[in-house]
Amino acid sequence: MFDRVSNNQLPVMFNNRGLIKLKLNQQMSALEDFNEAIKINNNRAEFFENRGHLKTQLGNESNVEEAQKDINRAKLLKQQQRVQ
Incomplete structure (x- = not known):
């Protein structure tokens, strides 16, 4: 399906x-x-x-822990982008 998409666009398309x-x-x-x-x-x-918000919706204990890791990673990435 995504065979004509550039490598830069591919992850955005999966996310969307x-x-x-x-x-x-x-x-x-x-x-x-x-x-x-x-x-x-x-x-x-x-x-x-x-992914973090979705894992929160899924609701079991391991998903909630994983969700928090994803949300923390997102915050870190945002901070790094501000510094650059």
């Missing part, structure tokens, strides 16, 4: 598709897309924010 899947209540599929976006580019705060 994940957001669409969230609106369609397809949480697990959205999580896979957020994971893929982060796997390709782990320097974008919004990818971690989106």
